[in-house]
Amino acid sequence: MAPKSTAQKRLLKEYQQLCKDSPPGIIAGPVSEDDIFLWECLVEGPPDTPYENGVFPATLTFPKDYPLGPPVLKFNPPLLHPNIYADGTVCISILHPPGEDPNQYERPEERWSPVQSVEKILLSVMSMLAEPNCESGANVDACKLFRDNRQEYDNQIRQHVMKSLGL
């Protein structure tokens, strides 16, 4: 087998770590052994939110220079949420590549750095589901709905959850 790159080594290590001891509500791993740069993961909806009981599949695509650059996380099917683009791509500060925050409104501890990990990303995503951030919204319609008509927002998400569970 060809010698492994830094990114491959690191991803294998993270995969091992996640298998051994994964936090509750999160499952993640490479789709196949041929391509370690593409992962599939399942995120559980946090309790006491409209996302409760849902299990949301997503893909993680890692750059070749991982861990210098962050992966891209995309929910498939897309999820209604202020911080998720209509195509399912998640927009939170931990997933922003370095040097892309000209306004400096993101706190440094929330930004991408090589010491972050898949586990930390998925935990951030869970807390993002629980607490949407409308100030830097990715999906304007969802932002509006969340702000102006919370009931409808909750309803739509519950329906999505039911549908995804096949109920």
Next chain:
Amino acid sequence: MSEEGSIDYDFDEDEASDFSFESDYDDQNDNMIDTPIESPKDKTDISKLAKFKKWTTKEFINENFINAAVKLQNLQLPQCNLEDLLIMLHQLKWQSEEVINNYYDNYDKLMNDCGIPKVKNNVIKEKLEYSCPICCEEYDNIKTFQLSCGHEYCINCYHSYLKTQLTNGQLIRCIDTSCNLTIPHLLTQEIFDLFSQDVRDPAQDFFEVPTANSKYAHNMLLSSAARSYINSKKSKYKWCPAPDCENLVELVDNYALHLDNDDDDFDEYLSDEESTLLDPSTNNVKDKSKSPSVDRPIDISLTPIVSCGTDHQFCYNCQYENHLPCPCNIVRSWIKKCKDDSETANWIEANTHNCPKCLNSIEKNGGCNHMTCRTCNYEFCWICFKEWSIHGSQFFKCNNFDKSEKDAIELNQKQKRVSLQRYLHYYKRFAVHESSMKGDMKALDKINQRMESFMSEQSKQNLSNLSWTDVQFLKDAFKALTNGRKTLKWSYCFGFYMKELIFAEVFEQTQEHLNRVVEDLSKIVEEINDKKNNDRSTELIMKNKKALISLTNAVTKGQQSLIQCAESGLKEERLKFDLSI
């Protein structure tokens, strides 16, 4: 550099709407420059509007960053060390007062924001058997780095991390995002140096007395900080647009007060100035309601041409090479014209017709008028553009022929063709001079190399009594040649927009003259550089010395007179532009 020539604009404190002009005699800074177009003394010396200062990036860092820190240390904050002061300045965007204020008002917050710990223990260690948590490599023998926080990672990871962080010009913190500690400027460079291939020439540093400035001389983080600092102050600093040139020019004095926003303001300011200056009757009150597009003489001597430290002249307004004799607005419109494909579109318009059905462009290069579109197979008549079937089976019996319509189309096409030819005429000459200029640059490099080797040979063998000043004329010749070409090049842009007035002929004659001397000079240079004459190039240079010198002078003179011709022509409105072309 003339001292008397520089003029400062000053707002009168009492009447803010009045301008007062006063000469500035206390010119302490020797790299202050004025707009280099010399105007005769008897003219209004208003032509020198602003004062500019040239910087190299290195000088800029020295003066604004390092010296600022040294000054703070010497005067206000002697209890701090230089390293911390640099971090504080960097954090507070290089404002010394801010540092002092924050230091005394809010010391803990400042230290926290800057990531300066109370006790410092930054170490690069040599380690046996280390497993780095970032790259997951198992090393037998590796350097690691940690700040006082103890977040230890291998030096390879730190190096790649620093490289990615360097781009945004801000302070670099510990890799661990929960940790706010800053990596000091010197340490970042130390890590970069561990990986850099080229070892700095010790001889180069030998003569430099090790000072604070020399320690920071090649600091990449400071360079990147300077870049982002300068880029954030676009109206005050402009980079030299020449390729690979790292120099910049600063707009000094209260002139800058008017330039807070963008270039358009600058333009407006310029033209407003002009109007008040040229017309003494306007009471010197800035009339904002006056539309800037009012037809008035253009004074190209006001074009802020500056020179960076290494002889690249450029227009501060456009941040484009010296484009005299063209004024800035003409340049902008010309560049736009050359850039977008409007002329391609013109050609298509002039020489093709669209298929009436699918609108594909068709050029008819012969044959009969029964056309069949290649794309949609539509058959039509080239004369009336109607369906062919209505013409029956007889050729050239186009019943639908409408002469007036046809004439209108043809006239339109003819006009387009003439305008296209006109554009191509000027563009060709513009482009030729541009490419020749590049060729001249290459020739210059070659000749310079050859002269250098020749001179060192001569001095080695003690043969020659030639000195470097004796061959200075060669450099001058090249400078004149490239400058002459540049002016010529832009004079064709000028010509393209010029209205056909009588004085235009004078301009064209002057242009022709410059063209001739430039070509003569270029010919000699080419001859010297010819491969056939490889062995005798030095001999040829010396032989042609006289001709070179006199042609150099002729070119410089021709160039000046062309610009002056344009300047006076525009001022007296004997030359005018037609921007509608």
